[in-house]
Structure formats: structure tokens, C-alpha cells
């Protein structure tokens with residue numbers, strides 16, 4: 001298969017250039033610190049305790065966007081993909097001078113009470129080390145308040161209202177508006193979003209509801225195991241798979257499609273159907289071009305091809321979804337005609353949504369593609385990281401194998417109820433998501449009231465940025481934070497002092513009423529597949545793989561292909 005995959009979970013990303021610029025940015029080597037202030041917070045912020053070192057950071061990226069001036073193709077924001085054609089001008093020497101001066105003053109302790117100008121940006125990891133757990137970014141007229149400690153995240157999350165706002169998803173909305181489509185759960189806000197979530201939550205949100213999809217997921221897993229076996233058999237050593245993330249991408253797409261639309265789309269066949277190939281390509285097209293659409297000014301849209309490609313990508317995704325919905329409507333119609341309403345079977349998710357009367361076909365057309373986009377890179381990358389770490393930690397893998405075959409002996413297929421007795425399996429997934437939170441940076445805008453966070457009172461509509469990646473590697477909450485230790489999630493193995501992990505230390509699925517809609521499906525899907533893989537194979541790192549690190553392509557993806565060996569276990 002040569003289709004391009006793993007285009008990134010950009011759901012929150014391109015639509016939030018400020019937030020994600022700062023995440024993508026690589027460490028700045030400028031060493032410039034522009035004089036934060038402690039006593040006097042930024043305009044609009046009132047210090048009620050004054051205990052935080054609250055500093056304002058205007059990034060190079062931000063500065064470039066700030067004035068909206070025509071571009072210099074030579075300027076590159078640190079950390080942005082090299083291929084991105086930049087439309088921004090270089091920083092003027094006078095601005096650099098301001099940066100440098102304020103930096104010197106800060107170092108000399110002179111600028112404490114002055115309003116700081118700006119600093120070149122670093123990643124949240126570096127920013128936290130430099131500025132403490134709370135700091136500010138500016139993006140044009142917007143102020144982003146970055147939070148990088150569990151208690152601060154907790155304060156904001158616990159104060160969110162009935163209709164939490166993540167961000168405005170402007171770019172996605174533009175597509176829906178142009179094509180006359182309804183919004184889905186990512187793009188909708190307020191009361192309408194609440195009503196939509198009420199409808200979509202059913203048959204998905206509760207663990208017992210997700211369990212209804214066990215057979216469907218096991219059917220897809222069976223095909224995945226067959227495909228994996230073929231690939232192993234075709235390799236020189238008879239057990240090698242060169243790029244496991246690629247395999248998991250197609251697995252996750254097939255699985256989420258089957259759950260949502262109740263249709264198999266052939267991702268695990270030797271020869272993938274043309275429609276599915278086109279769909280996968282258009283997902284890549286949409287994500288790649290949304291990068292340009294995010295960073296380039298609107299006037300370039302009619303001059304350069306990226307905007308048309310972005311819209312074309314989305315249009316193909318939506319027509320793929322519409323076709324599946326139309327097929328389902330025809331099936332329902334046929335059932336009703338042959339047997340009457342009492343004979344119509346309410347089987348899967350789409351069938352339920354369409355027949356429950358809470359969602360019109362048009363609403364379903366607006367929502368299901370958004371769910372589909374959310375359900376692929378998320379699970380596939382998490383599975384990749386989990387297997388990578390299990391292959392590097394044979395003793396943990398051996399303990400997991402023991403747990404797995406204790407509950408699901410070789411030859412048997414796992415069921416939902418088995419997982420209640422498999423704490424290590426759950427701990428492996430939790431630890432994987434702690435190290436690689438799929439959404440490393442998330443956000444909330446508190447629209448309806450002022451809120452107090454970290455001793456400061458923030459006005460309505462402040463955009464808070466949650467630096468999850470930094471928080472879930474905080475050594476105060478997770479000792480030896482960079483090492484893979486699933487046992488830290490097992491109560492029995494924890495000394496008393498460590499049991500009380502902060503509840504907001506690792507929240508990979510978000511929090512509250514706007515948390516991940518697909519959490520239970522994702523967990524079940526990953527548990528079922530990992531069980532089968534560990535039951536059947538001993539997984540080892542292929543020699544060419546070596547050390548793998550994460551790169552932030554919004555989702556934390558491996559910096560290279562993860563090649564694995566799947567060694568058949570003796571049953």
C-alpha cells in the first residue's frame with residue numbers, strides 16, 4: 001500500500017495557530033527573556049494573590065502575524081515544517097533591538113515593573129522551565145494564557161460552564177458554510193452543540209454502550225491479524241513488519257468506519273477499493289492543505305492552489321460519508337417496507353441515530369465525518385507507542401502476556417467483560433497516553449464569566465491553553481516522568497505516598513461534558529487489539545528501528561518508522 005497516512009490529528013491544531021505554533025516551536029537558542037513581571041499583570045488581568053510569576057511571551061511567529069504585512073518568503077518560524085511557504089516578513093531590526101534590550105534589562109533586574117515586550121518562543125516544555133506554570137502568548141489581538149500545572153488545569157476545568165468552548169474552529173466552519181453543510185460536534189457551539197452532543201452521546205459514551213461494538217471490533221481485528229500475518233510471512237525473516245503505524249492507521253480507519261457507519265470499507269484487504277483509496281487521499285489532502293490555509297493570509301487563496309485542494313479534500317470526505325448514510329437510509333426504508341416498524345432492527349450507531357428521531361440525515365452528514373476524523377490517528381498512534389514500549393520492556397511485556405492468557409487463553413477471542421480483570425493492560429494504555437497524550441495541547445475559552453486562576457482574575461473570553469504534554473511529565477506527580485512504568489497506575493504496587501496522583505495530571509481524553517466522545521470506543525478498540533497481539537506474539541523491536549523519539553506533528557508521532565518483529569508464541 002502506498003497511500004499516505006498518518007496525516008495528523010489536526011482537529012484542534014491548524015485552527016489554532018497561536019496555540020500550536022508554540023507547541024511546534026523548537027527550542028529557541030536565543031536565550032532571550034524579555035522581562036516578565038510579577039507585581040503587575042498584563043492589562044485586563046488583576047492579581048488577587050500575586051504569587052505567580054506571570055510573564056508575557058510574544059513569539060517570533062506571533063510577531064510575524066501581528067502586523068499582517070506582506071510576506072518575505074525567507075522568514076521561517078522556528079519548528080514549522082520546512083515545506084511551508086511562509087508569507088511573513090522578517091523581524092525588523094528595530095523589533096529585534098527591543099527584544100534584546102528588554103532581555104538585557106530583565107537580566108539586570110530592571111524590567112520587573114515594566115510591561116514586557118516579547119520573547120522568542122520555545123516549546124511549552126522550555127517555556128515552563130523558563131517562566132513557571134503560567135505564562136502568556138499573544139497572537140494578534142488574542143491573548144493566550146498557557147497553563148502547565150495540574151492544579152491550574154483543574155481550576156479552569158472545574159469552572160467551565162454548561163456549554164464549554166474549545167475554540168472557534170474557523171477553518172472547518174468556513175468549509176461547512178461554503179458548502180451549506182451543518183456543523184458537527186467539533187464545529188458547533190453553545191446550546192446547539194449541547195443538543196447535538198445529547199444525541200451523539202447515546203450508544204457511544206458509556207462503557208456499557210461501547211461494549212455493544214465488541215463483536216464488530218473483533219471482526220475487524222480478525223482481518224487485521226490475517227493481514228499482519230501475510231505481511232510477516234512475506235518478509236525475509238518471516239516475522240517482520242517495517243512500519244507498524246501504517247498498519248494501525250488502516251486498522252483504525254476500518255474499525256471506526258464499521259462502528260459509526262456499520263459498513264466495511266476494505267482497508268484491510270490486499271487490494272483496497274478505489275473509493276476507500278480516494279477517501280484516504282482526500283484526508284491527507286485536507287490536512288496538508290489546512291496547514292497552508294492556517295498560516296497564509298486569505299488573499300492568497302485565490303492565487304495559490306491550497307484553498308481549492310483543502311475544500312476538495314473535505315468535499316470528498318463528506319461525500320464518502322453521505323454515500324454511506326444514503327445506503328443506510330435505503331436499508332432502513334427496505335426493512336420498514338418488508339416488515340413494518342416493529343421489524344426494523346436497531347443495530348449499530350448510524351441506524352440508531354437515524355431511527356431514534358433525534359438526528360436528521362442532514363445532521364448525521366454534518367457530524368459523522370467529524371467523528372471519523374477524530375477516530376483514526378488518535379488510536380493508531382497510541383497503539384504504535386504502546387507496542388514500541390512493550391517491545392523495549394520485555395519484562396513488562398511478559399507480565400502482560402501472563403495477565404492476557406490468564407483471562408483469554410490462546411485461541412479465544414477477548415470480550416468486554418474480560419477487561420475488568422486485566423489491570424495491567426489498562427495501565428499500559430494509561431501510561432502510553434501519559435507519555436504521548438494524543439492532544440498534547442488543548443484549550444478552553446470561558447465565555448460566560450470572569451474566572452480566577454492561579455491567584456489572577458481573568459476577564460470573560462480569555463483563551464486558556466492546557467499544556468497537557470508538560471503536565472503529564474511533571475516529576476512532582478510522576479516520578480521518573482520520561483520512563484515507561486505502567487505499574488505506577490496499579491494500586492497494589494504503589495507505596496502510599498504515590499497513590500494520590502493528581503486527578504488532572506494526565507487527562508488524555510479531556511474533561512467534562514465536552515470531553516472525548518469516542519473515549520470508550522477507543523479504549524475498547526485498543527484493549528481488544530492489544531490483547532490479541534500479545535496473546536499471539538512476542539513483540540520485539542526490529543534492529544533497524546533503534547531509538548524512537550516523538551515529534552509534534554500536532555499528534556505526537558514517531559520521528560521514524562517503527563519496525564517490529566512479531567514472534568509467534570507457542571500455544
Ligand code: HEM
Pocket residue numbers: 166185186197256370371372374375376378379382433437438439442443508509510511512513514515516517518519521522
Ligand atoms: C486514543 C484515542 C483518543 C484520544 C486520546 C482522544 C482525545 C480527545 C481529546 C483530548 C478531545 C478534546 C476533549 C476536550 O476538549 O476536553 C477529544 C474530543 C473528541 N473526540 Fe477524541 N480521542 C480519541 C479517540 C476518539 C475516537 C475513536 C473518536 C470517535 C469515534 C473520537 C471523537 C471525538 C470527538 C467527536 C470529540 C469532540 C467532542 C466535542 O467537542 O463535543 N475520539 N478527543
